[in-house]
Amino acid sequence: MIDMSSSRPSPTLTIGKVARRADVGVETIRFYEREGLLPEPERDPSSGYRRYPEIIVARLQFIARAKELGFTLRETRELLDLRNGPATCGSVRARANEKIEGVRRKIHDLQRMEEALVALADECPAASNALDDCPILAALEGGFGREG
Amino acid sequence: MIDMSSSRPSPTLTIGKVARRADVGVETIRFYEREGLLPEPERDPSSGYRRYPEIIVARLQFIARAKELGFTLRETRELLDLRNGPATCGSVRARANEKIEGVRRKIHDLQRMEEALVALADECPAASNALDDCPILAALEGGFGREG
DNA sequence: CTTGACTCTGTAGTGTACTTGAGGGTGCAC
DNA sequence: GTGCACCCTCAAGTACACTACAGAGTCAAG
Numbered sequence: 001m002i003d004m005s006s007s008r009p010s011p012t013l014t015i016g017k018v019a020r021r022a023d024v025g026v027e028t029i030r031f032y033e034r035e036g037l038l039p040e041p042e043r044d045p046s047s048g049y050r051r052y053p054e055i056i057v058a059r060l061q062f063i064a065r066a067k068e069l070g071f072t073l074r075e076t077r078e079l080l081d082l083r084n085g086p087a088t089c090g091s092v093r094a095r096a097n098e099k100i101e102g103v104r105r106k107i108h109d110l111q112r113m114e115e116a117l118v119a120l121a122d123e124c125p126a127a128s129n130a131l132d133d134c135p136i137l138a139a140l141e142g143g144f145g146r147e148g
Numbered sequence: 149m150i151d152m153s154s155s156r157p158s159p160t161l162t163i164g165k166v167a168r169r170a171d172v173g174v175e176t177i178r179f180y181e182r183e184g185l186l187p188e189p190e191r192d193p194s195s196g197y198r199r200y201p202e203i204i205v206a207r208l209q210f211i212a213r214a215k216e217l218g219f220t221l222r223e224t225r226e227l228l229d230l231r232n233g234p235a236t237c238g239s240v241r242a243r244a245n246e247k248i249e250g251v252r253r254k255i256h257d258l259q260r261m262e263e264a265l266v267a268l269a270d271e272c273p274a275a276s277n278a279l280d281d282c283p284i285l286a287a288l289e290g291g292f293g294r295e296g
Numbered sequence: 297c298t299t300g301a302c303t304c305t306g307t308a309g310t311g312t313a314c315t316t317g318a319g320g321g322t323g324c325a326c
Numbered sequence: 327g328t329g330c331a332c333c334c335t336c337a338a339g340t341a342c343a344c345t346a347c348a349g350a351g352t353c354a355a356g
Contacts, residue, residue, distance in 0.1 A: 070218030096269040121244040
């Protein structure tokens, strides 16, 4: 008989299965555990193998996405810790607002960069070989983010 | 007599002045030079000191901004090389379009992340201590970017 | 009961992006 | 002419984020 009355589903995934589903390496998962980005999982009592619930895959995908977006592991851990720490919901909100500001600044800068690159691509005549005419230098070196 | 007839202004900044103006370290500038992100500058014939034109400051600021936005030095060099390489303006445009796609993807993901964080902050009751009620877990671990 | 894929711990190596240090030369004010 | 801040090269060190390896145990199939 399987316990169906438990409030949470028992963890059934091995580290290898989690790794394949989240498209990361097994060593990366153990590394994240050491670094506090993943909670220490339950262990199989006889083998000592790690056992994960499905939700861990989403967490790993979140970490991967945050990384792509230029968040450091430390920052990502802070994001994840919003729910784990000894924090009140209010302090959680404050931390979230800080992160939102950072995210908005990144979006803003990326939009400026996009504009510059689009202007560049549009104005670059496909036929010309004259690189001196390219508006790249102006777009890239002329400055486009927040100044000071 | 100073040569005022030259087509370009002669480089007058020492590496230290450039570093202070661009808010980077002197060693970082030399490092960028080694890595091909900055052209080899002219040298003072007697001392061998590097001499930079003003424009180098904007270039360093561009590098800093690109870095903040999650571009690697290699990618940043590729952006800068759009104007230096043995490329036609057409190939430059193609490279720029590739970069634009990457930038747009980053913006998209950041906007999703912002939405999730805003939802989180809005729904988090400032007074409550019950972290279980926080919509963070759902927002952060429930997945929000491109899936597959 | 062996074989092979998988897991464990612990340590060491890799790539990126700097940063620091050694050992020395330069430039200018006093 | 002697400090002192600045510059030079080259080599080594640091922090981050993995990644690989050694040596050993586990598990399921045949």
